[in-house]
Amino acid sequence: MRVVHVITRLIVGGAQENTLASVLGLRERHGWEVRLISGPTYGPEGSLEGVAAAVPGLLEIEPHLVRPVHPWRDGLAWVRLTRRFRELRPDLVHTHSGKAGFLGRLAAHRAGIPVIVHTIHGPSFGPFQGPLANAVFRWAERRAGRVTTHFVVVAEAMTRQYLAAGIGRPDQYSLIYSGFDLGPYLEATNDPAWRARVGLGPEDLVVGKVARLFKLKGHDDLLAVAPAVVRRCPRARFLFVGDGAWRGRLEARVRALGLAGVVRFAGLVPPESIPRWMGIMDVVVHLSRREGLPRALPQALAAGKPVLAYACDGAPEVCRPGETGILVRPGDLTGLEAGLVQLLEDASLRERLGRQGRAWVREHFDVNGMVDRLHALYVRLLGRTDAAGAMDVPEGPGTV
Known part of the structure; x- marks a missing residue:
C-alpha cells in the first residue's frame, strides 16, 4: 500500500x-x-x-x-x-x-x-x-x-x-x-548526577513541566503559585524542560517573583533524553489550555510519576483523579496550589499514583x-x- x-x-x-x-x-x-x-x-x-x-x-x-x-x-x-x-x-x-x-x-x-x-x-x-x-x-x-x-x-x-x-x-x-516507546520511561531513575546538572539536590522535591515555553501552556499559572508552594514546602523546586518564544518572558517573571533560586530552565533537550528528565521529577504538571491529549502525561506515568493537570481537552482521560493524579479546573490557582502541596507532602500518595499510572499506561500507550x-x-x-x-x-x- x-x-x-x-x-x-x-x-x-x-x-x-x-x-x-x-x-x-x-x-x-x-x-x-x-x-x-x-x-x-x-x-x-x-x-x-x-x-x-x-x-x-x-x-x-x-x-x-x-x-x-x-x-x-x-x-x-x-x-x-x-x-x-x-x-x-x-x-x-x-x-x-x-x-x-x-x-x-x-x-x-x-x-x-x-x-x-x-x-x-x-x-x-x-x-x-x-x-x-x-x-x-x-x-x-x-x-x-x-x-x-x-x-x-x-x-x-x-x-x-x-x-x-x-x-x-x-x-x-x-x-x-x-x-511511544515505553522502555526508556519504565527504566527511568531518580539520578542524583542528572539532578546536579541543573543545580538540584537529592533532597529537593521537584515539580517538573515538559512543554514548549509559549502561550496557553500554563507556565504563568505555575509561577503564580510557586511562592506559596515554596513557603509551605521549602524543599520544593520547579524544573521547566523545553524552549520557545516565551523563554525570556518567563525568566523575567521568575526574577520578578524572587524565584531564581528555586526555578530551573533545562532548555531544549533531545527527545531521547526526556525519560532521564522525567526520572528526576517527583511530580509532573501539565497546565495547557489547548491540547488533544498532552503527551507529557502518559510519559510521566510510564516513568512512575504522579501527575497534576488542568481538566482541559483530553487530559482527564489520563490524569484520573485518585488513580493516576490530581485534576484541577483550568485557572483554579487555589486548587493548583493545594494539589501540588498535597503531592509534595505525601510520598506514599506519590508512589501509589505513579505505580497505578504506570500500569495503566503500559496497557494503552x-x-x-x-x-x-x-x-x-x-x-x-x-x-x-x-x-x-x-x-x-x-x-x-x-x-x-
Missing part, C-alpha cells in the same frame, strides 16, 4: 513525534511504502527533520507549507501538493495539524485520492481564542471534513468537540492513543500497539485483506 502523510512542520512536539512514530512503524512493522511531506521547520522549539531525513526516501519538504496564514503561499502549497499527490498516486493520504490538515485534505480530494484520513491532535477552535478566529477555523474544519474519509483522534474529547461543531459523523471517528491499530484502520478503510501491499514509489526531489 502506498501512503503519504502530511504535516505542517516537524518541531519537537507531541503531534510531530506521533507522526514520525506512525510513518516509521508502518514501514518497519508492516512493510508499507510511506512518504512524509512537511513544511519547513525553524524556530526555538527544535526540529525532528533530521530524524526523518535519515530514512532514505521518507521525507519531502514543501517550502510553501507554512503555519501562518499566507494566501499566496497557501494557494501555491495547495497546487503543489495536488500535483505531487497525482505523481505519487497514493492509496491513502493522512494529514496532521491545522494548515497541513486543511490544504492537504483539499489537495488529496482534488487529486482523486480514494481515502483521506486526518488526525486531530488538538482542537483548532475553542475558548483559547476569540470568536472571529473560532468562526474561521470551524468553517475550515467543516469544509475539509466534507472530503475526509475518517478521523483519528488522540482523545475522546476531540470526538465530542468536533461532532458538537457539526464535523463528521460518529462512525467516522476512531480513538488511537498517541503511543505502547507505540507498537498504536501502529498496529493504525494499520488495521487503513486495511479496513481500503477494504484490503492483505497486511502489506507494498508498492514501488517513484523517487521525488527533496522538495516538492
